[in-house]
Amino acid sequence: MNLKQLSDHLGLSQTTVSRALNGYPEVSERTRERVQNAAEKHGYSPNARARGLAMGRAQAIGHVLPLSAQHEMVNPVFGDFIAGAGEVYAGANYDLHLTLVPDGDEEAAYHKIAAKRSVDGIIVHGPRMQDPRIDLLGTLGLPFVVHGRASDVVAPYAWLDVDNTRAFFRAAQFLIDLRHRRIGLINGLEFMDFAHRRRLGYLRALEGAGLQVDPALMSSAEMTEINGHHAMRRMLALPSPPTAVLTASIMLAIGARRAVEDAGLTLGRDVSIITHDDDLSYLRNGQDVPLDGAPAGQNVPIFTATRSSVRDAGRRVAEMLLARIAQPGAAPETKLLEAELILGRSTGPCPHA
Structure with missing residues (x-):
């Protein structure tokens, strides 16, 4: 069943049905319950992309990775991070938008993404000591969270890092x-x-x-x-x-x-x-x-x-970014995680002690 069929069944306009399903306050509680019960009964599920567009959102999160000769970002660590973040995206009906760019073209890629409004937020990977992406994304007005920190950046920004x-x-x-x-x-x-x-x-x-x-x-x-x-x-x-x-x-x-x-x-x-x-x-x-x-x-x-x-870091960063998208005016959140020291078979007393 699509939106028109559900609207015809209820004898309501498509606009009223859509507003009821998306929680608009001008729809009465009685109408909202009636629409939601009918949608559940007939197996109607609103299109997440269409709902996002109606709310002025792309329903997508961006990841921009440079194809660098110095530092390869597409590696097993990135794969596990994306797996964790993807779990959160899927639960919130968000898509993942991956952009691979040549070394030195990142700034142009961010400008293009901001102009097209193709994502609602950005996760920044592999920060350097003085990372120009942080100031750039702040200027462009794109919500973002950094996986890691940039020691030489003094402006406040959202990040999650291991100590x-x-x-x-x-x-x-x-x-x-x-x-x-x-x-x-x-x-x-x-x-x-x-x-x-x-x-x-x-x-x-x-x-x-x-x-x-x-x-x-x-x-x-x-x-x-x-x-x-x-x-x-x-x-x-x-x-x-x-x-x-x-x-x-x-x-x-x-x-x-x-x-x-x-x-x-x-x-x-x-x-x-x-x-x-x-x-x-x-x-x-x-x-x-x-x-x-x-x-x-x-x-x-x-x-x-x-x-x-x-992988857990991916989940946490994704949750932080979705919270920033929902409340863009909130103060940047920061999280510092502690690594656990685990004992294996690779260490022992100094043989010359």
């Missing part, structure tokens, strides 16, 4: 407590805000323990398996190699583990690794060996890790 500094401070401190003194860092690209903050946490822990910061034990690159392998292999070849390493992602940790094993060393005994785990659906911090005495199905993760679900 990366605290997470890597705690991880480095854990290794220091295990009496490791040569601790490396295999990080992401440090013009990205999350990587900058993780480096800061690592440095604070070392300096707080009175340990020398050795630039040879620090690496910054795209978070891929091969880069993790290369960085770990280079560090292990040093005259005084690390006994422990922090890595910024599971992919880097997998590559670092491969380098440790290629060198004939044992993970967790000769070299300890702590990684950041986004709790990815298709790239789990797997269970290598059952934990002694643990119930069936409960195993030890491969890597000791700072864990924070990026």
Whole structure:
């Protein structure tokens, strides 16, 4: 049954029926109940897109991703984030609008989206230290939420982030407590805000323990398996190699583990690794060996890790953005999440302690 058929059945105008279904106050409660009961009885469901247009909305959320030679945004982390956000969009009858643009064309893409009014809001991914997209979206008047933060942007804006500094401070401190003194860092690209903050946490822990910061034990690159392998292999070849390493992602940790094993060393005994785990659906911090005495199905993760679900972050950011769209004049909301430090088989006491 369509709107006209429902209207004819009730003997009301299509405008009255539409207003009753969409909660307009000028429709009496008696008429509203009558229309809603008839719609339920005859299986009529209003078209979400048409309803959105009637309310001046596109019923879509935008995601603009650059196709960068420096930093690849279309990766497993983005996939899990979108899966979480998509659950919220679907529940609210919103569509996802994905725009892929060449490096350097983001500003033009945002102007085009704002002019066409093709989305009701934007989620900003992968913020840099000084991110021009934040000021731009504020100028364009597009509601937006940033997944992460931009340290050098002082204007208020809505964001959700993990406390990366605290997470890597705690991880480095854990290794220091295990009496490791040569601790490396295999990080992401440090013009990205999350990587900058993780480096800061690592440095604070070392300096707080009175340990020398050795630039040879620090690496910054795209978070891929091969880069993790290369960085770990280079560090292990040093005259005084690390006994422990922090890595910024599971992919880097997998590559670092491969380098440790290629060198004939044992993970967790000769070299300890702590990684950041986004709790990815298709790239789990797997269970290598059952934990002694643990119930069936409960195993030890491969890597000791700072864990924070990026899928859950997707849900939360989407909810924050929909709230901003509903109340555009509200003060920007910010949320800082704590990463959980989980113990795996990749860490142990310093072998030289």
